[in-house]
Amino acid sequence: MRIVCIGGGPAGLYFGLLMKKRHPAHSVTVVERNRPYDTFGWGVVFSDATMQAMRQWDAETATEIEQAFNHWDDIEVLIKGRRMRTSGHGFVGIGRKRLLNILQRRCEDLGVELRFEHEVESDLEFPDADLIVAADGVNSRIRRRYEEVFRPDMLVRPNRYIWLGTNRLFDAFTFDFRKTDHGWFQAHVYKFDETTSTFIVETTEETFRAHGLDKADMDGSIAFCESLFAEVLEGAPLMSNARHLRGSAWLNFNRLICGAWSHFNGRSHVVLMGDAAHTAHFAIGSGTKLAVDDAIELTRQFDRLGHDAGRIPAVLAAYEEVRRVDVARIQNAARNAMEWFEVVGTRYADRLEPEQFMYSMLTRSQRISHENLRLRDPAWLEGFERWFAARAAPAGAAVPEDGNARPKPPMLTPFRLRGLTIPNRVVVSPMAMYSAVDGEPGDFHLVHLGSRALGGAGLIYGEMTCVSPDARITPGCLGLWNEAQAAGWRRIVDFIHGNSDAKVAIQLGHAGRKGATRRGWEGIDQPLDEGEDWPLISASALPYLPHSQVPREMDRADMERVVEDFRRAAVLAATTGTDLLELHCAHGYLLSSFLSPLTNRRTDEWGGPHENRARFPLEVFRAIRAVWPADRPISVRLSCHDWAEGGNTPDDAVIFARLFQQAGADIIDCSSGQVVKHEAPVYGRLFQTPFSDRIRNELGIPTIAVGAVSEADHVNSIIAAGRADLCAIARPHLADPAWTLHETAKIGVTDLPWPRQYRSGKTQYETNLARAAAAAMPAATQVAEGR
Numbered sequence: 001m002r003i004v005c006i007g008g009g010p011a012g013l014y015f016g017l018l019m020k021k022r023h024p025a026h027s028v029t030v031v032e033r034n035r036p037y038d039t040f041g042w043g044v045v046f047s048d049a050t051m052q053a054m055r056q057w058d059a060e061t062a063t064e065i066e067q068a069f070n071h072w073d074d075i076e077v078l079i080k081g082r083r084m085r086t087s088g089h090g091f092v093g094i095g096r097k098r099l100l101n102i103l104q105r106r107c108e109d110l111g112v113e114l115r116f117e118h119e120v121e122s123d124l125e126f127p128d129a130d131l132i133v134a135a136d137g138v139n140s141r142i143r144r145r146y147e148e149v150f151r152p153d154m155l156v157r158p159n160r161y162i163w164l165g166t167n168r169l170f171d172a173f174t175f176d177f178r179k180t181d182h183g184w185f186q187a188h189v190y191k192f193d194e195t196t197s198t199f200i201v202e203t204t205e206e207t208f209r210a211h212g213l214d215k216a217d218m219d220g221s222i223a224f225c226e227s228l229f230a231e232v233l234e235g236a237p238l239m240s241n242a243r244h245l246r247g248s249a250w251l252n253f254n255r256l257i258c259g260a261w262s263h264f265n266g267r268s269h270v271v272l273m274g275d276a277a278h279t280a281h282f283a284i285g286s287g288t289k290l291a292v293d294d295a296i297e298l299t300r301q302f303d304r305l306g307h308d309a310g311r312i313p314a315v316l317a318a319y320e321e322v323r324r325v326d327v328a329r330i331q332n333a334a335r336n337a338m339e340w341f342e343v344v345g346t347r348y349a350d351r352l353e354p355e356q357f358m359y360s361m362l363t364r365s366q367r368i369s370h371e372n373l374r375l376r377d378p379a380w381l382e383g384f385e386r387w388f389a390a391r392a393a394p395a396g397a398a399v400p401e402d403g404n405a406r407p408k409p410p411m412l413t414p415f416r417l418r419g420l421t422i423p424n425r426v427v428v429s430p431m432a433m434y435s436a437v438d439g440e441p442g443d444f445h446l447v448h449l450g451s452r453a454l455g456g457a458g459l460i461y462g463e464m465t466c467v468s469p470d471a472r473i474t475p476g477c478l479g480l481w482n483e484a485q486a487a488g489w490r491r492i493v494d495f496i497h498g499n500s501d502a503k504v505a506i507q508l509g510h511a512g513r514k515g516a517t518r519r520g521w522e523g524i525d526q527p528l529d530e531g532e533d534w535p536l537i538s539a540s541a542l543p544y545l546p547h548s549q550v551p552r553e554m555d556r557a558d559m560e561r562v563v564e565d566f567r568r569a570a571v572l573a574a575t576t577g578t579d580l581l582e583l584h585c586a587h588g589y590l591l592s593s594f595l596s597p598l599t600n601r602r603t604d605e606w607g608g609p610h611e612n613r614a615r616f617p618l619e620v621f622r623a624i625r626a627v628w629p630a631d632r633p634i635s636v637r638l639s640c641h642d643w644a645e646g647g648n649t650p651d652d653a654v655i656f657a658r659l660f661q662q663a664g665a666d667i668i669d670c671s672s673g674q675v676v677k678h679e680a681p682v683y684g685r686l687f688q689t690p691f692s693d694r695i696r697n698e699l700g701i702p703t704i705a706v707g708a709v710s711e712a713d714h715v716n717s718i719i720a721a722g723r724a725d726l727c728a729i730a731r732p733h734l735a736d737p738a739w740t741l742h743e744t745a746k747i748g749v750t751d752l753p754w755p756r757q758y759r760s761g762k763t764q765y766e767t768n769l770a771r772a773a774a775a776a777m778p779a780a781t782q783v784a785e786g787r
Contacts, residue, residue: 001026001309004126006142007135008032008114010044011274011291013103015133018057018299020110023307029113031120036104042165042199042241043093043192044288051092057296061106068098070191074172077361078232082354086362088376091173093192099288129268130309133298135291138254140276150272151259157281159342160213160250161202162221168236170197175361176232177349183207184345187229188282199238200282201225202341208250218242218249253281253338257331261323262316269312271319273298278327283337284365286330297323332684333365340364347697352722355387360721366686370409370716371747382407388720389413394421409749410719411712415458415726417666417702419631420579422726423501424458425719426740429706429728430507430582432463432473434519439466439479441488450495452733453502454755456740459726460502462492464509464584465573467565470534471510471590474519480508480569489576497577499755505580506573507637508566508624512590513538513551513599525677537562539593539600539607539616545677553602559616562590563623570624574632581628582635583621585656587674591617592639595656596675598647610655618663625664633666635704640691641672643679650691657695667702667725668695686714693723704728712743745769 003019005012008030016030046069055062069092076085107114123132123142134142143150166189174189184207188200208214213221222238242249256279262271274291301315301322340348340361348360362368373381385407392413412424428449435444445462453460465478472479479485493504516533518526527533527548537558538551554562566583573581585591593599594616600607606615625634638660640653648656657668670692673681681687688707696703705724709715715727732739744752745766754762 001130001307001312002126002128003028003131003133004129005030005133005135006120006123007133007137007140007274007276008034008100008104008116009135009137009274009291010099010103010288011276011295012133012135013100013107014061014292015135015273015295015298016112017061017103017107017110018295019302019307020107020112021058022299022303024111026307027113028111029115030107031115031118033117033119035116036101036114042096042163042196043190044096044099045190046092046094046292047286047289048090048092050289050292053296054292057299058106061102064102064106065094065099066092068102068193069094070193072172072191075362076170076172076174077177077354077358078175079177079349079354079357084354084358085172086358086373086377086380089173091190093190093198095193095196098193123265123268123270127267131312132265132268132270133273134270134276135273136276138256138275138279140272142270143258143272143276146263146265146270149260149263153257153259155255157253157255157338157342158205159202159338160205160208160252161200161282162225162240162250163242164199164201164222164225164238164240166197166199166233166236166238167195168197168233169195174232176229177344178228179345179349180207180211180228182210184349185228186341186344187225187232189232199225199229201229204342204345207345213250214248216248221249253279255279255281255331255335255338261320264313269316271298271316278331280330280334281338283341284330284334284367286334290327290330293326294323333367337365343694347694348722351697351700353391355384356720356722359384360723363717363721366717369713370720371713384720385409406749406751409712409716409744409747411715411727412744412749412752413719415702417580417633420503420633422458422503424456424740425715425726426457427459427505427704427726427728428452428457428461428733429730430461430463430505431730431734432477432520434474434476434521436476436478438484439469439472439477439481440485441478441492445478445488446492446495449492449504450499451737452739453496453500453504454758455733455736455738456744456752456754457502457729457733458740459505459580460496461505461507461582461728462489464507464589465569467508467510467562467569470515470536471562471565473511473515473589474517475528475532476519477511480506480572481565483572486572486576489573489578493577503579504577505582505635506576506578507582507584508569508573509584510562510565510590512536512588512593513542513544513548514588516549538590540602542599542601544588554616559619563620566620567623567627570627574627574629580633580635581624582637582669583617583624584637585617585660586637586639586669586671588639588676591620592675595652596639596642596648598642598644598676610652611659614656614659618659621660621663621665634664635667635669636660636665637669637671639672639675640670640688640695641681642675643673643681644676647675647679650694653691654695654698657701658699661699661701665701667704668692669704669706669728670695670724671706684708686718689718689723692718693721696724697722702726706730712747715743716747 005016016028020028071092073087169191176187178185185203191197273294280286298319301318305311305315389407415422465480466472536551537554541553543550642648689705692703692705702725704726706728710732718724
């Protein structure tokens with residue numbers, strides 16, 4: 001084949017040399033607009049996994065790169081006068097120029113033609129090429145030429161950064177956070193050769209302009225950064241190798257995703273690679289990794305399907321299918337890390353204490369979890385756990401200060417709200433059981449909720465409990481509008497309090513337009529037959545499904561009746577001894593229907609702006625707060641994202657959370673969706689936790705995180721990083737009532753007490769875990785040794 005790589009960066013050079021090595025008969029040319037020693041940037045970072053792959057595909061290149069690498073294990077964080085360090089992170093850095101020179105020499109050794117100082121205007125310059133690799137960067141001319149085919153989605157991120165260097169050598173990957181009168185700056189610093197370190201400075205657009213850096217030239221920008229980071233630079237100057245750039249030296253990061261990666265131009269097949277196809281933020285240092293992995297995968301597909309021109313379409317299709325998955329994973333992690341740095345000043349730097357700030361920074365991409373940190377640096381993590389446990393302990397409680405006793409992991413620390421102390425951070429999420437008769441809790445509810453209390457969870461929520469007969473979702477929903485129902489709840493609360501340390505929460509709600517439906521297993525959201533149903537009310541006269549009952553738009557008389565229903569239910573709830581009350585303002589039910597513009601089309605004082613849409617839910621909240629005991633907390637559950645065009649987003653959720661906070665809410669339960677049927681959620685591990693993180697750390701109000709939280713490692717990571725104060729676990733608790741006991745045993749915590757009646761089972765369970773771990777040891781050792 002005749003192969004032309006446009007762009008002499010890592011992607012084009014590495015693909016060129018791999019293809020020439022695998023099939024020397026190929027004619028391979030790499031075309032680069034710059035001279036051999038011209039490059040922008042200073043150093044790049046590789047992972048151990050990338051180096052392992054490079055050793056497999058071309059040991060000669062990998063060996064030379066490894067000899068030029070600078071390796072370090074430590075991360076150091078400087079903030080608020082503190083200098084903190086952790087080890088075991090395994091980074092390798094190399095100068096970008098050095099890397100390119102190694103790849104250039106290897107290409108020449110294998111017979112790849114290198115053509116420098118050639119500006120390619122069009123892929124049609126190479127009519128004899130079978131394959132053209134467009135590796136010409138984020139501003140790819142080739143991609144722009146076929147924009148309607150590649151469908152690039154370019155998002156310019158808000159932060160500004162400047163890429164500098166210094167001759168001061170750092171022995172750790174260093175992050176330095178500095179506060180000014182106008183906001184925070186952060187430096188990302190790492191050594192990449194024997195004389196030089198990369199020094200990237202980042203800040204928000206607002207802070208950038210407030211300091212006049214939009215008007216500063218390169219010398220002015222360097223002088224500013226040298227002064228700001230004088231402590232960490234220790235007198236060393238900063239340098240730039242991008243003085244040729246016009247305009248401000250401060251850049252915005254461009255996040256790129258393409259709808260397609262390949263195209264046939266009538267003569268040649270064109271494929272995107274590296275930054276021309278996708279970008280990943282420098283916050284996790286994966287741009288070069290993605291480029292190298294692209295080159296390896298495209299070569300792998302040629303090896304698998306055949307090194308001839310006729311196989312190119314199949315090869316490109318397979319390449320894109322495989323790489324899209326990994327690229328999406330890396331971009332997701334990079335986005336998490338990038339967004340963390342974009343809001344670090346407004347959300348974390350001022351809010352979190354240095355110890356928790358460092359933990360949050362280490363886990364910012366969500367690829368590093370609590371137990372992963374334990375593998376990397378067990379001493380550091382145990383010290384952090386000891387600090388966190390001491391911080392969370394009630395006044396006067398004894399906390400082990402030495403290393404003889406393992407500190408409690410964050411998920412098992414207590415949490416206090418008003419006069420309530422929840423013994424740990426695990427919550428049984430409210431889940432509809434559809435098993436009540438006339439709204440009364442029965443034996444099923446006693447066993448269902450009681451068994452989960454015995455299973456170790458700190459706070460047990462009942463399902464949404466409806467405040468009137470016409471507030472129910474289904475005929476099987478719980479209610480709290482009469483004394484018989486309150487008596488059923490007292491039985492449950494008394495059992496849980498008498499047999500466990502768990503606390504109990506009742507969630508009050510009104511189904512609104514989502515009412516009068518069949519039980520979940522009979523057809524979720526499907527309306528009852530006529531004659532079995534009841535009239536519905538909502539913010540506006542909009543049915544939930546096209547064939548659902550059309551609700552009546554509420555008038556003021558309806559509102560006054562519903563407020564009284566909630567007030568009466570709160571009074572009854574207080575008599576049950578339940579510890580916490582939650583107001584359900586999520587998932588498209590009645591109060592949620594007022595908050596969302598998708599379901600509230602009113603033009604009166606209860607529609608339109610946020611304050612109007614929240615007016616009625618706040619009226620309900622104030623009514624129940626007035627009758628609920630002052631020493632007991634109230635939570636509010638919000639749908640923090642409608643996942644539908646024109647609906648509420650996390651920005652709106654912050655506004656509503658603030659309004660409830662001002663009205664006296666103690667904690668926000670951060671869920672999302674189920675407001676409209678045509679929603680399109682973006683699911684994934686911990687996919688709703690960012691809503692909790694934002695509300696907690698922007699507003700300074702406690703939060704509950706929910707959604708795809710399924711392991712102790714998830715809970716510990718969320719709580720330790722300050723992304724939430726409690727974690728609500730739903731479906732895993734349906735599968736395992738003793739989820740908390742079992743998950744803590746899996747992470748090696750054996751001092752969590754089990755109910756007396758179950759203690760022999762505890763011993764057997766822990767023994768089985770130890771046996772399974774021992775049986776897995778030989779296989780794990782073989783993997784580690786490469787066998």
